[in-house]
Every structure is written in C-alpha cells, then in structure tokens.
Amino acid sequence: MSILKNRRFTTVVLPVLVGIFLIGGGIVLYFHDPEASAGAPKCWFHLLTGWKCAGCGTQRALYHLLHLRPGQAVAYNPFLLIALPYLGLLFYLQYLGGAKRFPRLDKALFGRKGILTAFTVIAVYWIGRNLVGI
Amino acid sequence: MKKYYYIGAQNTQKGPYTLEEMRGEGITPQTLVWYEGMSDWKPAGETEELRCLFASVPPAGGTYQSTPGYAAQQPGIPVPPAGATFNQAGGSTPPQTRPDSWLVWSILSTILCCLPLGIVAIIYATKVDKLWDMHDYAGAVKAAQQAKTFTLIGAGVGLLGGIIYFILIMVGAMAGGF
Numbered sequence: 001m002s003i004l005k006n007r008r009f010t011t012v013v014l015p016v017l018v019g020i021f022l023i024g025g026g027i028v029l030y031f032h033d034p035e036a037s038a039g040a041p042k043c044w045f046h047l048l049t050g051w052k053c054a055g056c057g058t059q060r061a062l063y064h065l066l067h068l069r070p071g072q073a074v075a076y077n078p079f080l081l082i083a084l085p086y087l088g089l090l091f092y093l094q095y096l097g098g099a100k101r102f103p104r105l106d107k108a109l110f111g112r113k114g115i116l117t118a119f120t121v122i123a124v125y126w127i128g129r130n131l132v133g134i
Numbered sequence: 135m136k137k138y139y140y141i142g143a144q145n146t147q148k149g150p151y152t153l154e155e156m157r158g159e160g161i162t163p164q165t166l167v168w169y170e171g172m173s174d175w176k177p178a179g180e181t182e183e184l185r186c187l188f189a190s191v192p193p194a195g196g197t198y199q200s201t202p203g204y205a206a207q208q209p210g211i212p213v214p215p216a217g218a219t220f221n222q223a224g225g226s227t228p229p230q231t232r233p234d235s236w237l238v239w240s241i242l243s244t245i246l247c248c249l250p251l252g253i254v255a256i257i258y259a260t261k262v263d264k265l266w267d268m269h270d271y272a273g274a275v276k277a278a279q280q281a282k283t284f285t286l287i288g289a290g291v292g293l294l295g296g297i298i299y300f301i302l303i304m305v306g307a308m309a310g311g312f
Binding site for chain 2: 122
C-alpha cells in the first residue's frame with residue numbers, strides 16, 4: 001500500500017480523481033433516472049440480503065435533488081437531511097480551515113464520543129428503516 | 135542553570151523550566167521535550183537528562199554529547215527548534231495539527247458501499263483524537279494512516295463491484311437482445 005503513503009498521491013491526485021468522478025457522476029446521473037436505467041449501480045447489501053442499507057435510495061434522492069425536487073429526494077432517503085449537513089460540516093472542519101475557527105466543535109465531532117454517536121445514529125437508522133419500512 | 139521546554143496540552147510549547155520545575159509539570163515519558171543540545175523534540179522517556187523524572191527508570195550515567203545541529207547554533211540564549219514539521223512516518227517530530235482521520239470518507243464508505251471495511255476505518259478514526267490527546271503523535275499518525283487505508287480499500291472494492299455489475303448487466307442486455 002505504498003501508494004497510499006505517498007503524500008502527493010493523497011493530497012493532489014486523489015482529490016482531483018474524486019472531483020472528476022463526482023462531477024462526471026453528477027452529469028451522468030442528471031440524464032439517467034436510476035429507476036429507469038438497468039446499468040445504474042445497485043446496493044450489494046440490498047441484492048444479497050433483501051434489506052435496505054443506510055445509504056439505499058441515495059442515488060435516486062440525488063437524482064431528484066439535481067432536478068430540484070427536494071421533496072421527492074427526502075422521500076427516497078430521509079436520512080440525507082441529517083447526513084448531508086453533517087458530512088458537509090465535517091468536510092469544512094477538516095479541509096477548509098474550520099477546525100481552527102471552531103476548535104471546540106472540531107473536538108466534539110472528531111473526538112471518540114462524537115464519532116461513536118454518529119456511528120450509533122447510522123446503525124439505528126440502518127436497522128430501524130427495515131423495521132418501519134422507510 | 136539548564137532550561138527545559140516541553141509540548142503541553144493543545145500542542146503548545148511550555149517553558150523554559152529548570153529541572154526542578156519540570157518535576158512539577160506532570161511530564162510523562164511520552165511528553166515531547168527539548169533542551170539545549172538536542173537537535174529536535176523527543177519523548178522525555180527517551181532523553182538522557184529527563185529520564186530521571188520517572189522513578190521507575192534509573193538515571194542514565196551517559197555522557198552528554200552535543201549534536202551537529204547544536205554546534206552550528208549561535209552561542210547565547212538557546213532557542214528550541216521552531217516549526218516542527220509534519221512527519222508522515224511518525225518520527226519524533228510532533229505534527230502541528232491532528233492528522234486527518236478520514237472520518238468524512240470512512241462514513242461515506244460505510245453508508246454507500248463497503249460496510250465491513252468502512253466500520254474498521256471508523257474505529258481507527260476514533261483512535262486518532264484519543265492518541266493525539268495523549269501526546270502519542272506517532273500513534274495518532276499511524277491510526278490515521280490505517281483509517282485512510284481501510285477507507286480507500288473499501289471504496290476501491292465498492293467501485294470495482296459497481297463496474298463488474300455494470301459489465302454483467304451490459305453483457306446480459308446484449309445476450310438478451312440476440
């Protein structure tokens with residue numbers, strides 16, 4: 001895994017690749033309704049077990065979000081309402097200098113308790129949505 | 135009187151202190167310290183002069199040797215090495231900021247594609263902040279590295295699975311068409 005230890009790879013090449021992947025993926029997703037396309041990636045967890053994972057519906061939700069239909073997006077995966085702002089906040093703290101401006105918030109979210117809380121929320125939603133049928 | 139410095143809470147430099155004052159500062163063998171003659175910060179437990187602060191370790195009778203880095207310094211008031219640089223290998227130099235625990239990506243990886251590997255990455259992410267607070271900088275860097283490795287492998291496996299699925303569907307569609 002020496003390539004993962006290369007700083008140039010992780011600070012330059014990887015972000016660029018992820019950026020291209022996200023923009024390209026966004027464009028492809030905009031023109032292809034995941035529900036109508038056979039080639040759209042499927043959740044392997046759902047394929048194997050028949051249960052939904054915490055991320056199921058994200059693709060369809062993002063498709064509707066790209067078409068500015070937030071209501072339908074939320075219907076496919078309501079968890080995104082919390083998850084997107086949370087991940088955005090983490091990203092801001094870690095990569096856009098937020099940790100220096102809000103050191104206590106950074107401490108709370110990246111500390112052991114903060115991470116375990118987020119993890120518990122994901123786990124509860126994961127199990128809960130299969131019981132309730134969201 | 136010889137002066138000693140150390141890296142305290144919030145990664146701030148404390149000092150100068152005399153050896154007697156250092157006793158009262160609650161230094162642990164892992165605390166990074168510097169004193170005149172050292173080329174860089176080092177855990178107190180690994181230094182000749184401060185080892186004696188920890189009762190279980192007998193004081194070393196070793197001779198004091200000045201390092202080449204010190205020899206080049208101007209005589210007068212000693213200045214601790216400034217701007218400790220971030221060392222990926224996790225050496226003795228303390229990083230300025232807590233290493234990136236890849237938390238954003240390990241959560242995404244867990245939710246979106248690779249459950250088991252993402253969870254391993256999250257567990258490593260929880261260790262980073264804890265080790266950082268314990269001044270175990272090398273340990274924090276190592277945990278962060280592990281979190282990164284598992285996240286990337288997880289994402290890679292997920293992506294590969296997606297590509298294979300796509301190819302199978304296409305092959306299936308073509309076979310069905312004929």
